[in-house]
Each structure stands twice: as structure tokens, then as C-alpha cells.
Amino acid sequence: MKDNKPTNEKLNQLEDHMTSNQDEKLTTNQGLKINNNQDSLKAGDRGPTLLEDFILREKITHFDHERIPERVVHARGSGAHGVFKLTKSLAEYTRAGFLSEVGKETPVFVRFSTVAGNRGSTDLARDVRGFAVKFYTDEGNYDLVANNIPVFFIQDAIKFPDLVHAVKPEPHNEIPQAQSAHDTFWDFISLMPESTHMIMWLMSDRSIPRSYRMMEGFGVHSFKLINDEGKAHFVKFHFKPKLGVHSVAWDEAQRISGVDPDFHKRDLWESIENGVFPEWDFGVQLIPEEDEFKYDFDLLDPTKLVPEEEVPVQLVGTLTLNKNPENFFAETEQIAFHPGHIVPGIDFTNDPLLQGRLFSYTDTQLIRLGGPNFHEIPINKSVNVVHNNQRDGFMRQQIPKGKVSYEPNSIGGGCPYQAMMKEGGFVSQEARVSGTKVRERSESFVDHYSQAKLFYNSQSAPEKMHLQNALIFELSKVTIPAIRERMVSQLAFVDKDLASKVAAKVGVDVKELDFPNQSIPADADPSALQSEEREP
Numbered sequence: 001m002k003d004n005k006p007t008n009e010k011l012n013q014l015e016d017h018m019t020s021n022q023d024e025k026l027t028t029n030q031g032l033k034i035n036n037n038q039d040s041l042k043a044g045d046r047g048p049t050l051l052e053d054f055i056l057r058e059k060i061t062h063f064d065h066e067r068i069p070e071r072v073v074h075a076r077g078s079g080a081h082g083v084f085k086l087t088k089s090l091a092e093y094t095r096a097g098f099l100s101e102v103g104k105e106t107p108v109f110v111r112f113s114t115v116a117g118n119r120g121s122t123d124l125a126r127d128v129r130g131f132a133v134k135f136y137t138d139e140g141n142y143d144l145v146a147n148n149i150p151v152f153f154i155q156d157a158i159k160f161p162d163l164v165h166a167v168k169p170e171p172h173n174e175i176p177q178a179q180s181a182h183d184t185f186w187d188f189i190s191l192m193p194e195s196t197h198m199i200m201w202l203m204s205d206r207s208i209p210r211s212y213r214m215m216e217g218f219g220v221h222s223f224k225l226i227n228d229e230g231k232a233h234f235v236k237f238h239f240k241p242k243l244g245v246h247s248v249a250w251d252e253a254q255r256i257s258g259v260d261p262d263f264h265k266r267d268l269w270e271s272i273e274n275g276v277f278p279e280w281d282f283g284v285q286l287i288p289e290e291d292e293f294k295y296d297f298d299l300l301d302p303t304k305l306v307p308e309e310e311v312p313v314q315l316v317g318t319l320t321l322n323k324n325p326e327n328f329f330a331e332t333e334q335i336a337f338h339p340g341h342i343v344p345g346i347d348f349t350n351d352p353l354l355q356g357r358l359f360s361y362t363d364t365q366l367i368r369l370g371g372p373n374f375h376e377i378p379i380n381k382s383v384n385v386v387h388n389n390q391r392d393g394f395m396r397q398q399i400p401k402g403k404v405s406y407e408p409n410s411i412g413g414g415c416p417y418q419a420m421m422k423e424g425g426f427v428s429q430e431a432r433v434s435g436t437k438v439r440e441r442s443e444s445f446v447d448h449y450s451q452a453k454l455f456y457n458s459q460s461a462p463e464k465m466h467l468q469n470a471l472i473f474e475l476s477k478v479t480i481p482a483i484r485e486r487m488v489s490q491l492a493f494v495d496k497d498l499a500s501k502v503a504a505k506v507g508v509d510v511k512e513l514d515f516p517n518q519s520i521p522a523d524a525d526p527s528a529l530q531s532e533e534r535e536p
């Protein structure tokens with residue numbers, strides 16, 4: 001068994017915030033030792049209770065305020081500390097220190113999650129899994145806020161609230177989709193051809209992992225790596241589990257859910273407690289910037305992956321999780337990931353889903369974590385000290401000294417950013433931008449089926465059967481026939497046999513449907529589908 005007491009710079013920093021109540025005398029929050037917190041202060045043996053009782057008031061008040069909002073998505077999760085070790089330098093492609101120096105170790109905190117369920121939901125739901133990694137680099141926090149599926153449902157962030165409203169419990173009765181009707185989710189999906197590729201993954205065994213330790217992680221979007229000369233490469237990020245990718249079958253998932261809804265949480269916790277540390281290879285697919293238009297899909301389209309046969313994944317590091325949190329709330333619940341937390345040498349692309357995400361995370365965390373200073377919560381603090389002229393706000397912890405908090409200034413103090421630039425601070429990649437302001441989708445995003453077909457055809461016979469059965473199970477719960485029909489029509493663009501098999505089991509008469517000719521690339525006009533008559 002390995003030593004279960006790892007240490008790193010981040011863990012040392014957290015240590016400063018830790019307390020132990022073991023054998024300590026009880027105090028109030030003001031540090032006052034008290035003789036009794038089990039009986040309230042009363043006027044006479046039988047009351048009434050006195051308003052004066054500050055011990056009662058403090059204990060109850062704090063309890064009354066224990067809950068914070070759960071995440072609007074990815075509410076249920078489990079996290080762990082660990083380390084990222086670079087095994088192959090990417091210095092040729094990026095200035096990022098943690099990706100340049102072979103052997104360099106960077107502390108990380110990783111949070112795995114389901115997406116749709118609330119904090120108390122089962123681990124075994126058929127769902128996408130979050131795989132969010134915070135690298136505490138010495139150049140600042142870098143967050144790779146990834147999922148276990150390499151593509152996404154939608155191409156534009158403006159649809160995200162619709163997607164989530166369709167998948168979450170219905171607003172009138174708050175009954176989760178998984179247990180009752182599936183109308184809203186499949187209504188939305190059947191009207192959203194761009195989600196077809198993602199739906200193939202979601203209906204496959206990939207969406208019911210055997211363990212968090214046995215699933216892949218994907219950055220989904222194309223990002224950019226920028227080297228010292230300012231040269232850029234598109235990059236797709238990958239985590240590949242050393243244990244391989246494993247799933248459970250749907251009937252197993254349902255049984256496990258009944259017996260142990262915390263199956264994945266427990267598995268992760270126990271494996272780390274037992275010194276069986278989960279490990280992943282970290283890899284990149286690199287594409288020179290000048291090859292941007294070499295592919296028959298758009299690198300900016302998050303519903304597409306870059307086939308590994310065309311651009312192999314280069315393994316460059318190892319991610320190991322080796323320590324459970326000391327406190328679930330303080331660490332796993334309060335951690336705030338953000339795809340916009342980047343370091344020099346990494347940059348964004350114009351993927352319209354990514355661009356919207358860059359707004360969403362801080363915005364939601366401002367309310368979830370109670371104001372603008374949540375970066376000072378111990379789990380969120382970078383290991384390098386933060387210096388800037390921001391001031392005040394709820395729950396400010398840092399005590400900046402001096403009278404100047406602005407720049408430029410001639411008095412001295414503050415944080416002169418000029419010095420930073422000379423020292424090689426973050427600079428956005430220079431890029432020429434021109435075009436007409438439009439609220440439209442790029443033509444290059446229009447093929448919604450080729451990669452869905454590729455994925456379906458890549459499945460073995462038993463995997464195909466699982467996928468078919470998943471669709472049959474799901475669509476048989478849809479109470480509105482027109483939604484089932486529309487969904488079967490969508491499936492026909494992927495595979496006619498799949499569509500027929502599903503249709504036969506969910507009461508859709510295929511003769512009534514005008515199945516598309518599969519030899520035609522299925523870039524059907526989505527607006528045609530959306531204008532179909534909808535059920536009342």
C-alpha cells in the first residue's frame with residue numbers, strides 16, 4: 001500500500017486554515033469558553049427563554065444559515081486532491097510552465113459530478129459526468145472544466161438555459177425526468193438536430209460509468225496553446241484512465257442505485273483511503289493554426305471531435321488523486337471552477353459555446369458563494385499570492401496595506417501592471433477580427449449527423465444493443481406521440497436500422513415516416529423540423 005499522506009504546496013497552504021476540535025474546550029464564535037450549550041437561558045425552571053441568550057442565538061443562527069445554493073448544474077459531486085506530473089515537455093507549443101518542464105509536479109483538486117440531478121440524487125443516473133480539474137500552478141490557477149464525453153449537446157451558449165430547463169425536473173411538479181415522463185427533454189432534443197452526436201454518446205454505455213476512476217475526461221472545446229514566439233496550435237485535452245474505460249449495464253445501474261446511490265462517491269473515497277490512487281494519462285491533440293480549415297467539420301464546433309486516427313493523442317503527463325478532502329463542504333462544495341481561469345501559454349478559441357461559458361461561471365458563483373471574494377476561500381486560493389487593486393466586498397479576507405489602490409499613481413504602492421508585462425504576464429493572442437455583426441449560425445456548423453454515424457458504427461454489437469435499448473427505454477416514457485415520431489426521424493439520419501428497431505418498440509409506425517436516404521449527408525435544415533406542428 002502507498003503512503004496515504006501526500007503533501008504539496010496547495011495542501012500546505014490549506015493546512016494553515018485547518019482546525020481540530022479534538023479535546024478542545026467549547027467556545028462561542030467569539031472565542032468565549034462556555035459551560036453549557038445544551039440548555040437555553042430561561043426565566044425560571046420552566047421558561048420562558050430569554051432573548052438575552054446569546055449562546056442559543058448564535059448556535060441557532062449559524063445553523064439556520066448552513067445551506068448555500070447547490071450548483072445550478074453539476075450539483076452532485078465528489079472531489080479529491082492530487083498531483084499532475086509532466087512526462088513530456090510541450091515547451092515547443094506553449095509557454096505554460098506546468099506543461100514545459102518534464103518532471104514538474106503541480107497540485108490539483110478534481111471534482112467529478114453528474115449534471116442533471118440535485119445534490120442528493122443517485123450516482124448511477126444515465127447522465128454526462130463532469131471531470132473538473134483545478135491545477136494550482138505557480139503562474140495562477142488553471143481550470144480544465146471537462147466532461148467524460150468529448151462533445152456537447154448544443155453549439156451556442158445561448159441555448160444552455162433551454163437545454164438545462166428541458167432536462168431538469170419539470171417546473172410544475174418538480175418530478176425528475178428519470179422517474180416519470182421524459183417529455184420535455186426529448187421534445188427539446190427532437191427539435192435540436194445538433195444534439196444528435198451527443199445523444200449517441202449519452203445513450204451509450206459511456207453515460208453510466210462503473211467508477212469515476214474508469215472514465216475519460218475531455219476538454220470538449222478546441223483551445224489554443226501559444227508558444228514563446230506567439231505561434232498557436234489548436235489543442236484538444238484528454239484524460240485517459242489507467243484502469244481503462246468501464247461502464248455498468250442499465251439494469252445493474254438501477255439495482256445499484258436502489259442499494260447504494262453513493263456508489264461512485266464511496267468508490268472514489270475508499271480507493272484513496274486504501275492507497276489505491278486513481279490515475280489518468282493526460283494527453284493532447286495538436287493542430288497547427290494554419291490547418292484550421294483542413295477538416296470536414298469546424299474546429300470551433302463543440303458537437304464535433306477530432307478523430308484520434310487523424311490526430312493522435314500525445315500523452316504528456318499523469319494525473320494522480322492521492323488525498324481525500326478533510327471537509328466536503330469547505331473543499332468539494334466551495335471549489336469554484338471556471339474555463340476562463342487560464343495561464344500564459346493557453347488561450348481560448350471563438351467556439352460560441354466556450355465564449356458563453358466564459359461569462360457563466362463567475363456569474364453563478366457570485367451568488368452561489370456569496371459575493372466577489374470567493375477566490376479567497378482556501379480551496380480557491382492560488383498558491384502564488386494575489387496582488388491587485390480590487391477592494392472590499394462581502395467577506396474580504398486579505399488585508400492589503402497602504403493607501404493606494406489605483407493605477408497609475410505617483411505616490412507609490414498599488415500594483416503597477418507595466419512591470420508585470422515586462423515580466424511576461426498573460427497576453428491574449430493577437431488575432432485579426434473582421435466581419436458583419438450577425439445573430440446566425442456559421443454554415444460550417446451544419447452537418448449534425450456524420451460524426452453521430454461514426455460513433456454509432458464504432459460500437460460493437462452488444463454496445464449497439466445497449467444503445468438501442470436505452471433509446472427504447474427513454475422514448476417509451478415519452479407521453480406525446482409526435483415527440484417520439486420526431487425523434488425516430490432524427491435517428492434515421494444516423495442509422496435506418498436503429499430508427500426502425502426503436503420505432504417498433506415505442507409505437508411509431510415507420511411507414512408513416514418519410515425516412516431520409518442515408519447516402520445523403522444528413523445536413524437537413526433544422527428549421528424545417530422546428531416548424532413542424534407541435535403537440536398542444
Ligand code: HEM
Pocket residue numbers: 070071072073074077111112113129130131132145146147152156157158160218219220221335336337353354356357360361364365368
Ligand atoms: C458547472 C454553465 C457547458 C462542464 C457549471 C455551472 C454552470 C455551468 C453555471 C455551475 C458552476 C458552479 O456553480 O460553480 C455552463 C454553460 C455551458 C456549459 C453556460 C454552455 C454554454 C459545459 C461544457 C462542459 C461543462 C461544454 C464540459 C466541457 C462543467 C463541469 C461543471 C460545470 C464539469 C462542474 C464543475 C464543478 O465540479 O464544480 N456549468 N456549462 N459545462 N460545467 Fe458547465
